[in-house]
Amino acid sequence: QVQLVESGGGLVQAGDSLRLSCAASGRTSSTQVMGWFRQAPGQEREFVAKVSWNTGNSYYAESVKGRFTISREYAKRGVYLQMNSLKPEDTAVYYCAAATKFGDNLQRDFDYWGQGTQVSVSS
Numbered sequence: 133q134v135q136l137v138e139s140g141g142g143l144v145q146a147g148d149s150l151r152l153s154c155a156a157s158g159r160t161s162s163t164q165v166m167g168w169f170r171q172a173p174g175q176e177r178e179f180v181a182k183v184s185w186n187t188g189n190s191y192y193a194e195s196v197k198g199r200f201t202i203s204r205e206y207a208k209r210g211v212y213l214q215m216n217s218l219k220p221e222d223t224a225v226y227y228c229a230a231a232t233k234f235g236d237n238l239q240r241d242f243d244y245w246g247q248g249t250q251v252s253v254s255s
Contacts, residue, residue, distance in 0.1 A: 133158050136154055140153050142251065145255075154211045162232045165233075165234050166211040167237075168202065169226070179238070199215065200214065211228065226250075
């Protein structure tokens with residue numbers, strides 16, 4: 133099992149920046165990919181970004197490309213999401229996720245989930 137704990141959410145204004153952190157513990161050696169999803173009220177959970185644990189290659193949803201940056205800290209088994217130029221439509225609960233194999237950007241491709249952290253962006 134892998135445990136994931138997110139932190140760093142909060143309330144900001146449009147145009148501000150925020151950095152989310154995710155700490156992984158447990159059987160982290162099985163992790164191949166770590167990523168972020170988000171879920172706005174009344175909407176389905178959607179992919180935001182992911183990073184290959186071994187190569188560091190990153191992938192983004194079109195809606196955040198150029199504004200968000202995902203990174204990993206290999207030694208600490210942590211993954212981060214730097215969010216710049218935030219918009220009200222970025223308001224959601226952000227979930228950290230981990231996968232034991234590299235797949236697509238769907239929820240079913242990820243095996244472990246954190247509890248989520250709220251990000252609210254006011255206009």
